[in-house]
Amino acid sequence: MSPTANWSYPTAIRFGAGRISEIAEACVAAGIQKPLLVTDRGLATMEITTKTLDLLEAAGLGRAFFADVDPNPNEKNAEAGVRAYREGGHDGVIAFGGGSGLDLGKVVAFMAGQARPIWDFEDIGDWWTRADADAIAPIIAVPTTAGTGSEVGRASVITNSETAEKKIIFHPKILPSIVICDPELTVGMPPFITAGTGLDAFAHCVEAFCSPHYHPMSQGIALEGMRLVKEYLPRAYADGTDLEARAHMMSAAAMGATAFQKGLGAIHALSHPIGAIYHTHHGTTNAVCMPAVLQFNKSAITDVLATAAAYLGIEGGYDGFCAYVNALNASMGIPKTLTALGVENPDIDRIVAGALNDPSTAGNPVEMTRENTTALLKACL
Numbered sequence: 001m002s003p004t005a006n007w008s009y010p011t012a013i014r015f016g017a018g019r020i021s022e023i024a025e026a027c028v029a030a031g032i033q034k035p036l037l038v039t040d041r042g043l044a045t046m047e048i049t050t051k052t053l054d055l056l057e058a059a060g061l062g063r064a065f066f067a068d069v070d071p072n073p074n075e076k077n078a079e080a081g082v083r084a085y086r087e088g089g090h091d092g093v094i095a096f097g098g099g100s101g102l103d104l105g106k107v108v109a110f111m112a113g114q115a116r117p118i119w120d121f122e123d124i125g126d127w128w129t130r131a132d133a134d135a136i137a138p139i140i141a142v143p144t145t146a147g148t149g150s151e152v153g154r155a156s157v158i159t160n161s162e163t164a165e166k167k168i169i170f171h172p173k174i175l176p177s178i179v180i181c182d183p184e185l186t187v188g189m190p191p192f193i194t195a196g197t198g199l200d201a202f203a204h205c206v207e208a209f210c211s212p213h214y215h216p217m218s219q220g221i222a223l224e225g226m227r228l229v230k231e232y233l234p235r236a237y238a239d240g241t242d243l244e245a246r247a248h249m250m251s252a253a254a255m256g257a258t259a260f261q262k263g264l265g266a267i268h269a270l271s272h273p274i275g276a277i278y279h280t281h282h283g284t285t286n287a288v289c290m291p292a293v294l295q296f297n298k299s300a301i302t303d304v305l306a307t308a309a310a311y312l313g314i315e316g317g318y319d320g321f322c323a324y325v326n327a328l329n330a331s332m333g334i335p336k337t338l339t340a341l342g343v344e345n346p347d348i349d350r351i352v353a354g355a356l357n358d359p360s361t362a363g364n365p366v367e368m369t370r371e372n373t374t375a376l377l378k379a380c381l
Helices: 020-030 048-058 075-089 100-111 191-210 216-238 242-263 266-276 282-296 298-312 318-332 346-356 357-362 370-380
Strands: 012-015 035-038 092-097 139-143 156-160 163-171 178-181
Touching: 012 020, 012 242, 020 048, 020 092, 020 139, 020 178, 035 048, 035 100, 048 092, 075 100, 075 156, 092 100, 100 139, 100 156, 156 266, 163 266, 178 216, 191 242, 191 266, 191 282, 191 298, 191 318, 191 357, 216 242, 216 298, 216 318, 242 266, 266 282, 266 346, 266 357, 266 370, 282 298, 282 318, 282 370, 298 318, 298 370, 346 357, 346 370
Parallel strands: 012 178, 035 092, 092 139, 139 178
Antiparallel strands: 156 163
16 A cells, blocks of 8 residues: 655755854845844853844844743743734744744744634644634744754744643744754853753654654655764764764754654653653753663564664664664763653653653554553653
């Protein structure tokens, strides 16, 4: 039987060192005359941000920015951002930063013209059709880390602060119309963030590659994304100024997010509720969960990972791939367990319920049940 699927792929990307200099030109191309730059608190005063605001101001585009963004952005951050956008009379958003700045910037552009509450647009069925698509403001995305790939995504992960649940807000038009990938912006990332974000990109590629859904374009992208991480993440971790390694990691991040249109799995299903409840770093949480999830899925992915191992030059098939992941984590100081990551006295029932409710479960190669997911979580702890 011939397969059927609906596909869409990324957007206009300006890739290369120094290309942040094109930010004003990108605004013109996107039809933005009065942008609001949305970033996180940590980046608000950093040189890469002030220089970008200088470029905007010099071009007559103002220097408005909003940085009241939590590491796991929530609906309160979104409401404050939308208020700043409306009060400033803005006509577009520059989403600037790591996953949190990018996700919140995209949601501000999305929600600024909507009349319904944010949770009405959760990624469930066709809920995205509830939005007024014509009211979505243009978005330019500028990643400053190499991990989430949110710059090429059609969704944002927003935490519900009332229930401590991560929700995926989806609309095709949340996909930024222009992306500037400038590896020079990632040079200042400290090693532990380089590791956590890089392993997030790796988790996206691994889970997409193992997902049983049919999407051969994503399959190829996931495989090459893994190769780039294998080759260049250790270099970027060892020397943050290695611009070649930084550039290839930016590609790997965008590739991971493109690939996971094919599906994610148990790594992300666990990591979303854990991050929402215990405020752990998303990419690092993924890295901690990955070894146990690879064992959990063994019956379904032995041959799949043997294929990946052969392409990556890893000997030993599935077992060799798992050993490689363990060694990679250890080489970057990733904690071996969630307990070591800081998840103490966890509410196991609550995490498992959150995991089973997460959209990522649909892409896991082995069906997730309350019983086997509880066992998997305990293996991660």
